[in-house]
Amino acid sequence: MLDADFFRRWMTVAAASVDREADRLTALDAAIGDADHGSNLQRGFRAVTAALEKEATDTPGAVLTLAGRQLISTVGGAAGPLYGTLLRRSGKALGDAAEVGTPQLAEALRAGVDGVMALGGAAPGDKTMLDALIPAVDALADGFAAARAAAEAGAVATVPLQARKGRASYLGERSIGHQDPGATSSALLIAALEEAASGAEGSR
Amino acid sequence: MSDGKPVGIVLVSHSAEVAASVAELAKGLAGGAEAVPVAAAGGREGGGLGTSAELISAAAASADRGGGVAVLTDLGSAVLTVKALLAEGDELPEGTRLVDAPFLEGAVAAVVTAATGAGLDAVEAAATEAYGYRKV
Numbered sequence: 008m009l010d011a012d013f014f015r016r017w018m019t020v021a022a023a024s025v026d027r028e029a030d031r032l033t034a035l036d037a038a039i040g041d042a043d044h045g046s047n048l049q050r051g052f053r054a055v056t057a058a059l060e061k062e063a064t065d066t067p068g069a070v071l072t073l074a075g076r077q078l079i080s081t082v083g084g085a086a087g088p089l090y091g092t093l094l095r096r097s098g099k100a101l102g103d104a105a106e107v108g109t110p111q112l113a114e115a116l117r118a119g120v121d122g123v124m125a126l127g128g129a130a131p132g133d134k135t136m137l138d139a140l141i142p143a144v145d146a147l148a149d150g151f152a153a154a155r156a157a158a159e160a161g162a163v164a165t166v167p168l169q170a171r172k173g174r175a176s177y178l179g180e181r182s183i184g185h186q187d188p189g190a191t192s193s194a195l196l197i198a199a200l201e202e203a204a205s206g207a208e209g210s211r
Numbered sequence: 212m213s214d215g216k217p218v219g220i221v222l223v224s225h226s227a228e229v230a231a232s233v234a235e236l237a238k239g240l241a242g243g244a245e246a247v248p249v250a251a252a253g254g255r256e257g258g259g260l261g262t263s264a265e266l267i268s269a270a271a272a273s274a275d276r277g278g279g280v281a282v283l284t285d286l287g288s289a290v291l292t293v294k295a296l297l298a299e300g301d302e303l304p305e306g307t308r309l310v311d312a313p314f315l316e317g318a319v320a321a322v323v324t325a326a327t328g329a330g331l332d333a334v335e336a337a338a339t340e341a342y343g344y345r346k347v
Contacts, residue, residue, distance in 0.1 A: 084287075089297035174287060
């Protein structure tokens with residue numbers, strides 16, 4: 008079972024991954040976006056870890072809800088409301104349970120992904136974070152490693168796609184041939200689940 | 212018509228200068244519109260291009276006179292942040308609405324309409340109709 012400690016570890020590992028990969032995320036965003044994805048997410052996840060250190064969170068749902076609120080407040084780009092909605096909706100779906108199993112987490116993340124789709128209006132194949140998140144949630148029943156592999160494959164699979172949402176969509180066909188920064192950061196977030204479960208906090 | 216309480220207007224842009232200037236322009240074209248609270252929420256807190264949920268919440272609170280608040284946005288994260296805040300339910304004043312409108316033309320239409328004492332529905336309709344204002 009996954010308790011609040013696990014979810015705090017997930018957010019801490021995700022923050023460390025974003026720190027480590029910030030330059031790469033920004034470089035991907037420079038190709039088809041406005042070159043701020045890495046630095047924006049870095050600011051957001053630093054605020055998440057700071058808030059989790061300061062505020063007591065007793066349940067998995069409370070951890071994700073707090074993290075989501077921080078991301079909406081601090082990221083400053085579209086990733087803020089999108090990731091914020093993902094985590095906050097997932098957190099609300101987990102309710103007050105002190106511990107949750109992987110099936111409940113998958114169900115909650117599905118609710119979060121639905122929230123992201125409603126907010127941004129994107130569909131699978133539009134070259135967005137959804138292209139990593141949806142396969143990851145689908146694979147979660149087979150474990151965190153499977154979810155991670157699915158998310159990473161989904162992110163790589165955005166390379167030949169044409170962007171249909173966000174600033175990259177203005178580029179039309181010129182967005183083809185670049186990996187989507189949002190799908191890439193989503194893969195980091197899912198990979199952090201596996202790392203949090205292995206207890207190897209921030210050591211990769 | 213509203214019951215005497217003016218509709219507040221909040222202008223959200225990636226740029227602090229754009230939000231403030233459009234607010235000034237809209238108020239100027241509305242002949243001052245002293246009674247209409249217009250608040251700008253531009254850029255990130257502490258400067259830089261982007262969107263700040265904190266600035267949006269503060270602007271909405273300052274523009275709220277009880278007659279509802281019409282929020283107009285420019286692009287991308289400005290739209291998504293307002294929608295995310297509205298979905299939360301308690302971060303923006305009661306009666307706050309994201310208005311689907313072109314930013315500048317919609318802002319002028321919204322402020323001019325609000326200055327007549329019109330309610331939120333009429334302000335929203337006027338701002339949205341600004342999409343149909345052809346220049347050629």
